[in-house]
Amino acid sequence: MSKASFIYLSQEDAIKYGAADVAATNRDVERTVVLTYQGKAIEAPTATLFWDVDPDALRKPFVGYPSKKRANIHAGFLDDDGVKKVAIKNIPSNPDNPKNGYGPRASGLVTILDSESGYPLALMDAMVISCMRTGCLGALGVKYLRSFKASTAAFIGVGPINQAAIQATADVMPELKKVYVFDFDASRARKFADKFSAQLGIEIEVAASAKDAVVDADIVVPATSVQNKDAAYIEYAWLKKGALFVDLSLWDAKYEVFEKADALFTNSDLVMERKTMTPACLVTEGIVAEDRLVDIGGVILGETEGRRGDDDIIVYFARGMALYDVMSGYRVYENAKKMQGAPQLNLWEREFWL
Numbered sequence: 275m276s277k278a279s280f281i282y283l284s285q286e287d288a289i290k291y292g293a294a295d296v297a298a299t300n301r302d303v304e305r306t307v308v309l310t311y312q313g314k315a316i317e318a319p320t321a322t323l324f325w326d327v328d329p330d331a332l333r334k335p336f337v338g339y340p341s342k343k344r345a346n347i348h349a350g351f352l353d354d355d356g357v358k359k360v361a362i363k364n365i366p367s368n369p370d371n372p373k374n375g376y377g378p379r380a381s382g383l384v385t386i387l388d389s390e391s392g393y394p395l396a397l398m399d400a401m402v403i404s405c406m407r408t409g410c411l412g413a414l415g416v417k418y419l420r421s422f423k424a425s426t427a428a429f430i431g432v433g434p435i436n437q438a439a440i441q442a443t444a445d446v447m448p449e450l451k452k453v454y455v456f457d458f459d460a461s462r463a464r465k466f467a468d469k470f471s472a473q474l475g476i477e478i479e480v481a482a483s484a485k486d487a488v489v490d491a492d493i494v495v496p497a498t499s500v501q502n503k504d505a506a507y508i509e510y511a512w513l514k515k516g517a518l519f520v521d522l523s524l525w526d527a528k529y530e531v532f533e534k535a536d537a538l539f540t541n542s543d544l545v546m547e548r549k550t551m552t553p554a555c556l557v558t559e560g561i562v563a564e565d566r567l568v569d570i571g572g573v574i575l576g577e578t579e580g581r582r583g584d585d586d587i588i589v590y591f592a593r594g595m596a597l598y599d600v601m602s603g604y605r606v607y608e609n610a611k612k613m614q615g616a617p618q619l620n621l622w623e624r625e626f627w628l
Contacts, residue, residue, distance in 0.1 A: 278621040281610055283398035291609040291616070293402040293602070296410070296441045302601040303410040304417075304574065309352055310542045310597060311571025317544050317595050318349040337555045338502030338525060343368045348596030351389075358389035361600040363400050369499035378434065379499065380404075384603040394621065396607040400599065401434070403606065407598040409438025411541055412495055412520040415590030417446035418573050419539060419581050421492060421516035425451045428491035430484050430508075430526065432457040432466035435497035439522065443493065444474045453478045454487040488512045494519045496526035503529065503555075510534045515585040522592050524551060529561050536586035539568045545593040553591045567591075 283291065292298055309315050324332060327341035345366035352359040367380035382400030387393065416427075427443060427450060429436045444450055453476055457463040460480065467478040481487035488494050489512055496508065500523065508527040513519060519531060532538065538553065540546075546554045546564070557564045570590070572578030581588060610616040 277623045278393050279618045280394040280621060281396040281398075281607065281616045282619045283396060283606065283610060283616055285399035285402055287610070287616055288399045288402055288606055291606045291613065293399075293606050294406060296406070296438075296445050298605065299406045299410045299602055300413060300417075300442055300445055302605060303407055303414055303598055305354070306352065306597050306601045307414060307541055307571050308574055309354060310544065310595075311569055311575070314353040315597050316351040317547075317597055319547065320596075321347040323347075337550050342370055342501065348599065350596035350600045352597060352600050354601070359600050359604045360387040360389050360392075361385060361596065361603050362387065363404070363596050363599045363603075365400060365404060369501075384599050386600075386603050386607045396603070396610065396616075397619075398603060398606060400603075403599055403602045404594075405434040406438045406442075407602050408435050408522065408592070408594050409440075409497075410442040411592045411594065411598060412439045412497075412522045412590075413442035413446050414541065415518065415520050415539065415570065415592060416443050416493055418570060419588050419590055420447065420518050421581065421584045421586075423516060423584055424492035424518070425449050426453070426491050427493035427495065428454040428456070428481075428487040430456050430487060430494070430496035431498040431523070432459075432463050433497060433499075435522065436495060437466065437470075439495050439497060439520075440470050441474070443495070444476065447493075450476055452476065454481045454491055455479070456481040456484050456487040484508065485512055489514065492517060495522055496520075497523045498526055499523070500525040510587075513587050515587070517587050519587070519589045520592055521552060521589055527589075529556070529559075532556050532589055533561050534587070535589040537568065537582065537588045538562060538566050538591070539570045539573070539580075539588065540591045541570055541593060542595065543567075543569050544595065545591060548593065551593065 323345045324341040349362045365382035384400045386396040471478040506528045510530045573580040
């Protein structure tokens with residue numbers, strides 16, 4: 275048998291071949307949501323390893339993250355009009371990495387697999403793809419669920435996910451006029467404001483607190499490292515009439531936000547399989563009824579009603595899944611293959627076993 279080889283893409287290579295393409299990723303995410311809604315996707319259960327934690331704590335039911343140090347392993351399959359796309363993503367992380375001098379909160383790899391043999395076709399940096407698709411997943415809710423009167427947005431946290439989210443939101447919301455931003459690191463918030471104000475041509479104000487950022491915003495997008503529901507801080511009273519709350523990161527909103535919202539949407543019914551996260555834990559705890567959760571895929575296809583009134587306060591649960599990495603990673607792989615400039619590595623040159 276001939277040797278097995280695969281394309282290797284560093285972060286810089288992945289960007290070169292489209293990992294940071296906002297418009298393309300917005301299309302990837304929307305297409306994936308529709309395919310998932312149509313039953314043309316398979317998402318494997320997430321395997322999560324926590325360490326530096328008492329093992330006994332992991333043997334009991336828990337909600338949130340029992341340790342900051344964790345590694346998630348995701349896998350997904352898409353049947354995209356007969357093109358079978360398969361990939362695995364691993365993403366180890368620790369939110370203390372920046373302050374400990376290690377750099378970003380997370381690193382990761384996406385492996386694109388041949389749908390017949392299962393052999394790797396490409397191995398690439400996951401972090402630009404992962405953050406970009408997460409920000410675009412939030413923007414999908416903005417595209418279909420915002421009030422017709424919406425013109426302002428708030429971004430809580432200025433890390434990579436909200437750096438992607440503000441670009442993705444501007445791409446789907448041309449009437450966005452003003453943005454409020456808050457981060458505990460005020461200097462980083464100012465850099466965020468200066469960069470994206472110039473890049474997007476939008477007025478961006480650095481708020482003194484999360485509340486100050488939220489109260490005048492039509493769209494609210496938190497992307498933080500809050501670890502569990504006990505640290506939730508966003509109150510229902512902060513949200514203005516007609517606000518869309520994009521639950522992007524987890525645990526930012528107090529449970530009253532979900533309980534009192536006029537409507538609740540998800541990016542897929544599959545999110546209910548993640549019992550330790552919103553919205554599944556809200557159903558388990560009796561905060562909301564499962565039949566209140568509406569799959570946005572039906573809204574996109576015109577099969578389900580979206581926003582009913584301009585004054586309704588809506589929550590959109592944007593839970594990340596490997597399926598989005600599959601779609602975007604496959605696009606990046608295809609671009610690299612067409613351009614023929616990416617380095618190749620051998621998995622083996624000849625078989626070792628008989």
